[in-house]
Amino acid sequence: MKLVVQVKLLPDSGQVAALEDTLRTANYAACRLSERAQANPRRCGRTALQRDHYRDVKALGLSAQPALHVIRKVADAYTLRSANLRAGNYGPASGDRYRRVAERPIRFRPNAAQPFDDRCLSWQHDAGTVSIWTTRGRLKDLRFTGSPDQLKTLQLYRQGESDLVYRDGMWFLYATCDIPEGEPIDPQGWVGVDLGIVNIATTSGGYRAAGRGLNRHRGQKRRLRTKLQAKGTKSAKRVLKRQRRKETRRATDINHVISKSIVVEAQRTGHGIGLEDLTGIRERARLRKPQRTTLHSWAFAQLGTFIEYKARQRGVPVVFVDPHDTSRMCSACRYVDKNNRVSQAKFRCRSCGVVAHADVNASHNIAAEAAVVWERGAESTAPAPA
Known part of the structure; x- marks a missing residue:
C-alpha cells in the first residue's frame, strides 16, 4: 500500500x-x-x-x-x-x-x-x-x-x-x-458509517462525531476572510496570508482522529466497515445559495480515504455501498418513504412507527447493505489511496 x-x-x-x-x-x-x-x-x-x-x-x-x-x-x-x-x-x-x-x-x-x-x-x-x-x-x-x-x-x-x-x-x-497491509480478517459483522455535515460521522456501533465545532470554526474563518478581503490593506493581506490553510489543517486533523477511532473500534470487535459511495454528490445536490459553501467545504472524500487506508493497514475490510434511500429507509422494517425523515435529526417510520435518530438509522441501513454486498463478493468501487 x-x-x-x-x-x-x-x-x-x-x-x-x-x-x-x-x-x-x-x-x-x-x-x-x-x-x-x-x-x-x-x-x-x-x-x-x-x-x-x-x-x-x-x-x-x-x-x-x-x-x-x-x-x-x-x-x-x-x-x-x-x-x-x-x-x-x-x-x-x-x-x-x-x-x-x-x-x-x-x-x-x-x-x-x-x-x-x-x-x-x-x-x-x-x-x-x-x-x-x-x-x-x-x-x-x-x-x-x-x-x-x-x-x-x-x-x-x-x-x-x-x-x-x-x-x-x-x-x-x-x-x-x-x-x-494487515492480515485480512473475516468480519463477524459490519459497522455502518453515515457521513454528514451536522454530524461528521455516525456509526451503527454508537460512535458519533459532531460537526458543531468544525462548522463553527469554518464560519469564523469565512467571516474573517470576508472582512479582511473587503478591507484590502497591506496589514489585512498579511493576516490573510497567515490564515492560509488553517481551516484545511483543522479539518484534516479532525478527520484523522475520527477515522482512527472508527477503524480501531472495528478492528477490536472484528467487524468490517461499510461506507457510502458519495462520488458526484456535489453535482447531484440541489441547495440554496447559502448552503452551497457548506456543502463544498465538506471533506467527506478525505474522511473516506483516511478510513480506507487505515483499515487496510489493520486488515479491516471496507465496502462502499450505494447511498440511495439510506436516509429514507427504516432499519427495522425496510419501509422506504421520503416522509420518514421528519427533520435533519429525527426519523419516524410511517409503517411500523419506529422513532430513531436519523443518522443512526441510516448507519444501520449502511451496515445491512455492506453485509449484502460482501456476501455477493463485490469489491470496493473506490480507488486505493495514492
Missing part, C-alpha cells in the same frame, strides 16, 4: 538559495519544454520528448537525472490534460474553455514541486539529514524533521521518488512509502 510521508526541511540561508535556484531552473526548463510539446502534440510522450529534447533540457543547467525528471513531469502533465479533455472536464470541444485549455501550453510555477530519485537524494536517518542535488552543487547535511511515527515509517518503508516542495515559506520532502 502506497502512502506519502511529509517531512520538513530545516535549511540555512545558503541552502535556501540553492534550493530556490534548483526549483526555478527546473520549472523554467519545464516551461520551455512544454512550449515545444504544445507545438508538436504528436511528440509529447515521455519517449518522444526524451529523444527530441534531452540535450536541450540539460543545457539549461540541469544534470542527467533532473533533466529526465523534468521531461517526465511535462509528459505526464500533457497526458493528464488529454485525459481531462477527452472526459469533458473542460466542457464540449466547441466551447471557449476547452479551446483555451487545448491551445495553450501548460505552465509550471517557478516554485512548483520537483521529483528526486535515489541518485539525486540520499537519506541519513541516524543523523536526521539528507544529501540532495542542486544547481549549485550537492547539498550535504541538510537537516529534516517530522513526527516520530512519520520518521519511523520513512526509515522502514520508503521506496521510489521524493518530491521537493516549497509552501508558505517552508521546505518539505514528500516521500513515497510502500507499507505492508
